[in-house]
Amino acid sequence: xxxxxxxxxxxxxxxxxxxxxxxxxxxxxxxxxxxxxxxxxxxxxxxxxxxxxxxxxxxxxxxxxxxxxxxxxxxxxxxxxxxxxxxxxxxxxxxxxx
Amino acid sequence: xxxxxxxxxxxxxxxxxxxxxxxxxxxxxxxxxxxxxxxxxxxxxxxxxxxxxxxxxxxxxxxxxxxxxxxxxxxxxxxxxxxxxxxxxxxxxxxxxxxxxxxxxxxxxxxxxxxxxxxxxxxxxxxxxxxxxxxxxxxxxxxxxxxxxxxxxxxxxxxxxxxxxxxxxxxxxxxxxxxxxxxxxxxxxxxxxxxxxxxxxxxxxxxxxxxxxxxxxxxxxxxxxxxxxxxxxxxxxxxxxxxxxxxxxxxxxxxxxxxxxxxxxxxxxxxxxxxxxxxxxxxxxxxxxxxxxxxxxxxxxxxxxxxxxxxxxxxxxxxxxxxxxxxxxxxxxxxxxxxxxxxxxxxxxxxxxxxxxxxxxxxxxxxxxxxxxxxxxxxxxxxxxxxxxxxxxxxxxxxxxxxxxxxxxxxxxxxx
Numbered sequence: 320x321x322x323x324x325x326x327x328x329x330x331x332x333x334x335x336x337x338x339x340x341x342x343x344x345x346x347x348x349x350x351x352x353x354x355x356x357x358x359x360x361x362x363x364x365x366x367x368x369x370x371x372x373x374x375x376x377x378x379x380x381x382x383x384x385x386x387x388x389x390x391x392x393x394x395x396x397x398x399x400x401x402x403x404x405x406x407x408x409x410x411x412x413x414x415x416x417x
Numbered sequence: 418x419x420x421x422x423x424x425x426x427x428x429x430x431x432x433x434x435x436x437x438x439x440x441x442x443x444x445x446x447x448x449x450x451x452x453x454x455x456x457x458x459x460x461x462x463x464x465x466x467x468x469x470x471x472x473x474x475x476x477x478x479x480x481x482x483x484x485x486x487x488x489x490x491x492x493x494x495x496x497x498x499x500x501x502x503x504x505x506x507x508x509x510x511x512x513x514x515x516x517x518x519x520x521x522x523x524x525x526x527x528x529x530x531x532x533x534x535x536x537x538x539x540x541x542x543x544x545x546x547x548x549x550x551x552x553x554x555x556x557x558x559x560x561x562x563x564x565x566x567x568x569x570x571x572x573x574x575x576x577x578x579x580x581x582x583x584x585x586x587x588x589x590x591x592x593x594x595x596x597x598x599x600x601x602x603x604x605x606x607x608x609x610x611x612x613x614x615x616x617x618x619x620x621x622x623x624x625x626x627x628x629x630x631x632x633x634x635x636x637x638x639x640x641x642x643x644x645x646x647x648x649x650x651x652x653x654x655x656x657x658x659x660x661x662x663x664x665x666x667x668x669x670x671x672x673x674x675x676x677x678x679x680x681x682x683x684x685x686x687x688x689x690x691x692x693x694x695x696x697x698x699x700x701x702x703x704x705x706x707x708x709x710x711x712x713x714x715x716x717x718x719x720x721x722x723x724x725x726x727x728x729x730x731x732x733x734x735x736x737x738x739x740x741x742x743x744x745x746x747x748x749x750x751x752x753x754x755x756x757x758x759x760x761x762x763x764x765x766x767x768x769x770x771x772x773x774x775x776x777x778x779x780x781x782x783x784x785x786x787x788x789x790x791x792x793x794x795x796x797x798x799x800x801x802x803x804x805x806x807x808x809x810x811x812x813x814x815x816x817x818x819x820x821x822x823x824x825x826x827x828x829x830x831x832x833x
Binding site for chain 2: 321340341355356358359363364392393395
């Protein structure tokens with residue numbers, strides 16, 4: 320069982336959360352200037368690293384708010400959680416920056 | 418007849434000291450006509466069909482640990498072709514047909530047992546979907562029949578079909594030609610057959626990078642056992658596809674998740690088919706050793722850890738206890754997880770990658786075992802001819818640009 324520190328509610332069991340996948344994805348634009356390849360990559364490609372991953376989680380059985388988590392996908396260790404509006408922290412070696 | 422009854426008897430008397438290794442352990446040569454990365458079922462099948470169907474025998478299979486130690490050794494061995502769309506149905510049906518002849522083809526008993534697979538319907542809406550699925554399957558030339566509650570009760574006596582059950586059973590869909598096979602035997606059968614045709618199976622050889630020519634094409638791989646050259650490289654590494662793509666400088670529409678499975682202590686025969694409950698995502702069969710083989714949903718966050726967490730375990734085993742009350746006190750023998758490569762449309766990615774000379778067989782997600790023969794057939798065709806196999810054409814990587822997705826979220830059987 321993961322224990323995830325929600326920035327608003329404090330540490331809670333993973334049961335209360337839902338993972339929303341890779342964070343810090345920037346929508347390309349303006350739409351009329353975007354070709355199909357760029358758009359397809361934006362919609363589907365994932366960095367999917369083995370190592371530290373910056374991802375979005377929602378505390379859906381709690382405050383229902385979204386936040387960011389820096390978590391290692393090999394060990395599941397959570398290094399830090401931070402608000403959606405905060406800049407991405409520097410990634411640990413082995414991870415892949417967004 | 419290496420494994421005849423007489424040889425088994427003779428070796429029993431001689432302390433099992435006379436058996437020979439079933440395949441060689443060669444050192445890597447400096448170059449090959451083709452390299453397959455990943456010594457699981459898909460990689461070994463690819464090497465086998467390269468040698469068998471195309472006569473390309475200067476082939477190396479590079480495996481970072483031991484063959485069949487990844488998802489080929491971590492699945493729940495179900496084989497079926499009950500998919501919805503024509504492109505998927507004909508591909509998985511081709512795989513099922515290859516499985517039907519595989520023991521003879523490889524001269525190795527893969528213990529393919531066509532015990533049927535039943536998908537349950539727990540509501541009126543599920544029943545409508547069952548009928549829609551049956552019609553789709555029949556139109557695609559795949560066998561499918563619907564079952565009534567009473568028929569399911571006769572076929573699966575341990576299932577709670579009472580009207581007040583937590584998950585009432587209103588009916589179901591059966592594919593009678595579906596079944597299970599011995600996963601290790603599939604790996605070892607392909608390995609032995611490929612080795613006999615001259616393929617080098619190189620274990621404990623991890624790929625750490627790609628060699629590239631000035632125009633970007635691959636010319637070989639860097640490995641933990643030194644560089645190995647080849648202008649044709651196939652990647653069949655399931656949940657680790659994104660890592661190899663990263664080494665080659667591109668990204669894939671893949672997220673890696675841990676998928677758990679469980680096996681119980683051995684029981685007397687209680688279940689002679691495979692049963693899937695879409696409502697709980699839990700499916701179960703009984704192995705020939707008597708263990709109940711149980712699978713469920715994904716741990717829904719990206720993971721490369723070959724282990725799962727408690728919440729999914731509780732969901733899966735709680736559903737088993739609710740649907741099969743007599744199993745409530747059965748103990749588990751083992752539990753594990755494999756790293757699966759899930760794609761947004763739950764369909765595989767077969768064929769060319771953005772890097773010339775590098776070809777993909779990935780994205781099988783939670784359903785790669787059933788596709789081992791067809792995955793090998795398609796990647797071998799691609800490597801040998803440099804054109805996609807006809808079955809693989811709809812499953813190219815560029816469907817994420819064109820938008821021609823093949824959404825088998827329901828056919829995959831597990832919520833992604």
